[in-house]
Amino acid sequence: MFNQALRAALLDSTVFDDISDEPESMFRSMAVVLLGALGFGLGWWSIFRTDAADDQRTALLMLLFVSVSTIVMAWSVFAVFVWLIGNKGFGSSTGYRKGLRGIGICFGPLVLWLLLNVPYLGFPLALLGHFWTLPMGVLAVREVLELSWWQAGIAGMAGWGWGLVVIPWFLVLGPAFGEFG
DSSP states (O other): OHHHHHHHHTTOTHHHHHHHHOTTHHHHHHHHHHHHHHHHHHHHHHHHHTTOOGGGHHHHHHHHHHHHHHHHHHHHHHHHHHHIIIIIITOOOOOHHHHHHHHHGGGGGGGGGGGGGSTTTHHHHHHHHHHHHHHHHHHHHHHHHTOOHHHHHHHHHHHHHIIIIIHHIIIIIHHHHHHHO
8 A cells, every 4th residue: 555655656557547447446445535534634733833822622523523534525525526526527437436436545645634733844734634635636647648748637626626626614724724723
């Protein structure tokens, strides 16, 4: 699993052929998504925990739960956008599950959100990990759905934008800054 996630992070396109041919790789993709989700959730939890009052412990636990759940949901949203745009818009015939497996392995760099509380380097490294999922996702879309680069770019950016930018902002960051800000 870690080998495949590392190969995907290094933009090795052959990893997506391996993943898309093995239905059991869904569990490995899910494990990578869960690790990235835990990194995201624990990173934001560590930021808001430092200034939280004692009566906000329940809200902090809810923040952690919602953060992890949001990234898992983002994986599904990313895959839905890719599947809809790729299959309905660009004529690919790839199944949803195959795309879900390919996109899931791209969530590995989200684990860098664990470093969010590190002074000076934490936030840039976390953002780098977050943004690095975009080229990985576009490559996954290109390889798994067998689209051209521009088609994969459109589908990948739409899925990444909604799944990893819009949804986390409205479900995690906006409410967290309102509660703890």
